[in-house]
Amino acid sequence: MRSVNIGIIGLGTVGGGVVRLIQRHHDDYVEHYGIDLQIKRACSRNDAEAKNLGIADIFTTNWQDVTSDPTIDIVIELIGGEHPATEIFEDSFAHGKHVVSANKALLGRHVEHLAKLANSHGVQIKCEAAAAGGIPVVSALEHDLVGNEILTIAGIMNGTTNYILSRMANEGLGFDEVLADAQRLGYAEADPTADVDGFDAASKIAILASIGFRTRVNTDDVFMQGIRNVSATDIEMARQFGYAIKLLAIARNTESGVDVRVHPTMIPATHQLASVSGAMNAVFIVGDAVGETMFYGAGAGSFPTASAVVGDVMSLADHIAHGKEIIPESEPFGHNLAIRDIADLETRYYIRLTVADKLGVLAETTKVLANDNISISDINQTKSEDNEACTLIYMTHAAKESDIEKARADLEALDSVKAVSSVIRIENIEAWNEGAFDN
Amino acid sequence: MRSVNIGIIGLGTVGGGVVRLIQRHHDDYVEHYGIDLQIKRACSRNDAEAKNLGIADIFTTNWQDVTSDPTIDIVIELIGGEHPATEIFEDSFAHGKHVVSANKALLGRHVEHLAKLANSHGVQIKCEAAAAGGIPVVSALEHDLVGNEILTIAGIMNGTTNYILSRMANEGLGFDEVLADAQRLGYAEADPTADVDGFDAASKIAILASIGFRTRVNTDDVFMQGIRNVSATDIEMARQFGYAIKLLAIARNTESGVDVRVHPTMIPATHQLASVSGAMNAVFIVGDAVGETMFYGAGAGSFPTASAVVGDVMSLADHIAHGKEIIPESEPFGHNLAIRDIADLETRYYIRLTVADKLGVLAETTKVLANDNISISDINQTKSEDNEACTLIYMTHAAKESDIEKARADLEALDSVKAVSSVIRIENIEAWNEGAFDN
Numbered sequence: 001m002r003s004v005n006i007g008i009i010g011l012g013t014v015g016g017g018v019v020r021l022i023q024r025h026h027d028d029y030v031e032h033y034g035i036d037l038q039i040k041r042a043c044s045r046n047d048a049e050a051k052n053l054g055i056a057d058i059f060t061t062n063w064q065d066v067t068s069d070p071t072i073d074i075v076i077e078l079i080g081g082e083h084p085a086t087e088i089f090e091d092s093f094a095h096g097k098h099v100v101s102a103n104k105a106l107l108g109r110h111v112e113h114l115a116k117l118a119n120s121h122g123v124q125i126k127c128e129a130a131a132a133g134g135i136p137v138v139s140a141l142e143h144d145l146v147g148n149e150i151l152t153i154a155g156i157m158n159g160t161t162n163y164i165l166s167r168m169a170n171e172g173l174g175f176d177e178v179l180a181d182a183q184r185l186g187y188a189e190a191d192p193t194a195d196v197d198g199f200d201a202a203s204k205i206a207i208l209a210s211i212g213f214r215t216r217v218n219t220d221d222v223f224m225q226g227i228r229n230v231s232a233t234d235i236e237m238a239r240q241f242g243y244a245i246k247l248l249a250i251a252r253n254t255e256s257g258v259d260v261r262v263h264p265t266m267i268p269a270t271h272q273l274a275s276v277s278g279a280m281n282a283v284f285i286v287g288d289a290v291g292e293t294m295f296y297g298a299g300a301g302s303f304p305t306a307s308a309v310v311g312d313v314m315s316l317a318d319h320i321a322h323g324k325e326i327i328p329e330s331e332p333f334g335h336n337l338a339i340r341d342i343a344d345l346e347t348r349y350y351i352r353l354t355v356a357d358k359l360g361v362l363a364e365t366t367k368v369l370a371n372d373n374i375s376i377s378d379i380n381q382t383k384s385e386d387n388e389a390c391t392l393i394y395m396t397h398a399a400k401e402s403d404i405e406k407a408r409a410d411l412e413a414l415d416s417v418k419a420v421s422s423v424i425r426i427e428n429i430e431a432w433n434e435g436a437f438d439n
Numbered sequence: 440m441r442s443v444n445i446g447i448i449g450l451g452t453v454g455g456g457v458v459r460l461i462q463r464h465h466d467d468y469v470e471h472y473g474i475d476l477q478i479k480r481a482c483s484r485n486d487a488e489a490k491n492l493g494i495a496d497i498f499t500t501n502w503q504d505v506t507s508d509p510t511i512d513i514v515i516e517l518i519g520g521e522h523p524a525t526e527i528f529e530d531s532f533a534h535g536k537h538v539v540s541a542n543k544a545l546l547g548r549h550v551e552h553l554a555k556l557a558n559s560h561g562v563q564i565k566c567e568a569a570a571a572g573g574i575p576v577v578s579a580l581e582h583d584l585v586g587n588e589i590l591t592i593a594g595i596m597n598g599t600t601n602y603i604l605s606r607m608a609n610e611g612l613g614f615d616e617v618l619a620d621a622q623r624l625g626y627a628e629a630d631p632t633a634d635v636d637g638f639d640a641a642s643k644i645a646i647l648a649s650i651g652f653r654t655r656v657n658t659d660d661v662f663m664q665g666i667r668n669v670s671a672t673d674i675e676m677a678r679q680f681g682y683a684i685k686l687l688a689i690a691r692n693t694e695s696g697v698d699v700r701v702h703p704t705m706i707p708a709t710h711q712l713a714s715v716s717g718a719m720n721a722v723f724i725v726g727d728a729v730g731e732t733m734f735y736g737a738g739a740g741s742f743p744t745a746s747a748v749v750g751d752v753m754s755l756a757d758h759i760a761h762g763k764e765i766i767p768e769s770e771p772f773g774h775n776l777a778i779r780d781i782a783d784l785e786t787r788y789y790i791r792l793t794v795a796d797k798l799g800v801l802a803e804t805t806k807v808l809a810n811d812n813i814s815i816s817d818i819n820q821t822k823s824e825d826n827e828a829c830t831l832i833y834m835t836h837a838a839k840e841s842d843i844e845k846a847r848a849d850l851e852a853l854d855s856v857k858a859v860s861s862v863i864r865i866e867n868i869e870a871w872n873e874g875a876f877d878n
Contacts, residue, residue: 021586021728032653032773128583134729136575136583144567144575146472147460147749214471272714272735289460290573290736290746296711297732303876307729310586318766325763334471437742 003036004317007066007097009088010078011044011053014102014129017306018076018313019053025310035314035321041066067091073320074313077101082109089114093121098326100312102129102305105194108203108219111210111332118329125329126312131204132157132281134304135297136311140285141212148287150212152432154250157204159279159299160195161227161247163187165264166277169235169244175228187279197226198247198262205249209260212285213253215335222249223261223342230264234352234422237393238266241350241378244274245424252432257338259345266350266426284432291436345401348377348426353392353411354418357383361416365392368414372407374399389418395426442475443756446505446536448527449517450483450492453541453568456745457515457752458492464749474753474760480505506530512759513752516540521548528553532560537765539751541568541744544633547642547658550649550771557768564768565751570643571596571720573743574736575750579724580651587726589651591871593689596643598718598738599634600666600686602626604703605716608674608683614667626718636665637686637701644688648699651724652692654774661688662700662781669703673791673861676832677705680789680817683713684863691871696777698784705789705865723871730875784840787816787865792831792850793857796822800855804831807853811846813838828857834865 006022008015022037029035042055043063050059060066067075067088075092077085077099085106092099099118101107107114107130118125128138132155141150156162160182167178179196182188194200202222209217227247238245243266252259267274272294276282281299286292298304319326355361362381369376378395396404404423411417445461447454461476468474481494482502489498499505506514506527514531516524516538524545531538538557540546546553546569557564567577571594580589595601599621606617618635621627633639641661648656666686677684682705691698706713711733715721720738725731737743758765794800801820808815817834835843843862850856 017728025586028773033769134726135732136579139578139583140575143754144578144750145746146753147464147746270714272711275709275711275714287746289456289742289749291740291743293574293734293736295732295734298730301730303728304730307584307586307726310728311583314585315582322766324766327757327761327763330472334467 001034001036002321002323003038004074004320005038005040005072006074006076006313007041007069007072008039008076008078009043009063009066011042011049012078013302014305014309015044015078016049016053017302018078018309019055021303021306021310029314033318035317037313037317040072041069063088064091067097068095072097074098074100074316076309076313077103080105082106086110090117093117093123096121096123098124098126098316100126100309100316102127102309104130104200104203104207108206111207112216115329115332119331122328124316124326126316127207128312129305129308131207132283132295133297133299133301134307135281135283135295135299136308137208137283137285137295138211140295141208145285145287145290148289150253150285150287151435152252152284152286153205153208153212154248154432155283156246156273156276156281157249157283157299158195158201158247159281160188160192162276163279164196165227165230165245165247168230168232169239172232172236174232175230196228198224201247201249201262205251205260205262209251209258210332213251213258213335213337214333215258215337216333217251217258217260217339221260221339223263225263227264229422231422233391234424237352237380238350239269240380241395242269243267243426244269246273248273248427250427253337254340256344257340259340261342264424266424267429271429286432286436288436292433343402343405346398347428348398349396349404350422350424350426351394351396351420352422354421355390355392356416356418357388357390358416361392364414364416365411368410369394369407372410373403374407398428440473440475441760441762442477443513443759444477444479444511445513445515445752446480446508446511447478447515447517448482448502448505450481450488451517452741453744453748454483454517455488455492456741457517457748458494460742460745460749468753472757474756476752476756479511480508502527503530506536507534511536513537513539513755515748515752516542519544521545525549529556532556532562535560535562537563537565537755539565539748539755541566541748543569543639543642543646547645550646551655554768554771558770561767563755563765565755566646567751568744568747570646571722571734572736572738572740573746574720574722574734574738575747576647576722576724576734577650579734580647584724584726584729587728589692589724589726590874591691591723591725592644592647592651593687593871594722595685595712595715595720596688596722596738597634597640597686598720599627599631601715601720602718603635604666604669604684604686607669607671611671611675613671614669635667637663640686640688640701644690644699644701648690648697649771652690652697652774652776653772654697654776655772656690656697656699656778660699660778662702664702666703668861670861672830673863676791676819677789678708679819680834681708682706682865683708685712687712687866689866692776693779695783696779698779700781703863705863706868710868725871725875727875731872782841782844785837786867787837788835788843789861789863789865790833790835790859791861793860794829794831795855795857796827796829797855800831803853803855804850807849808833808846811849812842813846837867
């Protein structure tokens, strides 16, 4: 039996999990699949974790020792970031090695370059772990759902923000307070920017939309708005109107282009995504044939992410061990779909105004909204405790984002409006299924 | 480019969907994957559907015209049942053809024989459509989650019964009434036995447990109890106690063997499975590394099931079109785990008694339960409208199934007990995660 030789670069949370899973399953894989996985070389900044894992003998601090090792079949890249990850991919391909990676930041921006390069070297990139941790959504889009035109990919793809929003909703706390606690408990990083400002979710939806719609969606194409401005008041008001607020990543393949965005979103409190709590992830994939599907699980964490990495490794190893050729990475992007401007979005909105407590403010603000083509479905007015300002909530009928932006400026120009405190999109979830066949 | 040639046997609801999807995607598959799928031969009892689909020219009523056609690479078997489906598999293998099938009845009972035969002929069986319609759970177990030891597979795997239970819960109707309406609307078959008595779900959980635990689980190994005895009263009482009643298929890989069963189950009303309504399916898969995952979607229907069939066809076609060898079906069942007797189940129970409205009935019945080692957590007593009989509900602490069966007989022997009207298991869902790593 030919062994399948692995090199691993990055021995952090996920890397440690991968080594442990491969060690644990080694004999089982030999017995059940005839696959003898061998970790030949492991690279990290220092050897502390390699010692912990009992692999100090194959440790190096130089990643080129891994990518250039002629005995290695598969390189696992788990360092994240763009550099030297890009060079690790390139050098691995040049040496005829397949790459398994969890690097959403890199793949969300540079999958075109990397996939073309892999194709030209006859090797594959596998990136299940880059999209929703342990949940097999990349595999579903690449293989299982290939009988479908994919209409929508949407869901909760960032565990940190879902953890924060869940605690804000359950405990009535503010964003800053929960963030600080999440950092203390390890649910949020010391620098939480990539999570709370939406970049992490944007990278993931860019990867999934590129695969699902077979078109170029770059992270930089994704409209991105984080959760810093979501307040306890907004969450409570949403609850009163029958909604929950979640940070959703949404990609829709529409006739006017790819509608792709990450932002706090109001969804009906009875919707399945509303009950996804804590750090869990859930991804809806709607195909024209299969209809609505949902995939739920842990989007991060050592062993869940390692589970996805090992699944990718085994799919390559199955061929290598049995002497079967691997089909190279295909050319990416069969389509070249336009990306829709966020200004063209049409949906319902929640608008929270802080207004002076005086006569005529309702008349003034509703006049502005009407002038800007915005029709109102619900109004809620509450006095603040100091009796000096009121909170005025408008829920709109479907309106254009560009009109909402104009109305925001027009409202802010009114003397009676102290602030446009919050504008949150209400998602039209029924539209996710548009284009599915009747069954 | 070499075309990949398909023969299809069975042009019913699913077969028609498969032909339509392949016709629709043909050019797309050529362009994006370099795969030219050609339907070479189609078999059915009569040519009505073939004419509808525009494939009357390749129609036959003789399945051997398909299995023996030397130009055909892949046979799609969609006739269901054990015969002649078994012979179709066998003859296809003998002619070197791979088989894609949605036949849960056959695979739930005979996967061992068929997988060995496929292996010896160097071909594959693909059966994504046999387990949960369009939801890719077979693929997840076979490939994506291979870095895990699978601990639990459990969920709603039969759309007909979930539709019936959902309507009973929402409308307060009885089983017979909803069944008749479901038959009228096409949600239940004229002979609903396989669905409502649990056989369909038992076949699916047998297939999934065999793959997930890599052991032999036959449909006949599955403890099976349908929903005919679930009454509107039980559903209403469950609601009052904070539960929903669902027909669950459950397979747990425990230290004392495989616990595998299909029965009406009380689950907390807040659990995700409780909100799966209508004909939808949802499958929890718990792995030691990935933790809890859930896969949700349509478990039946023409296009959802066809989506799974086409996914399987394309995974084979990808290799055939590119001249790469396909790894043959592996020998099934690495393990040989014992099947746990239902008598050894320990869980909580809901017991509904119809009792005479007289003094001492509480004392008598609680004494029987205590004698049979059954400890009570909650009691609810309501008088019937005619004032002649009472409904007495006991919710138990964890008890042994064998003790419950003894208690049922002992209770029925009491003069004051008119009937043990209902006994429903309350699932310990926390136990599904037992054995998962901490993250």
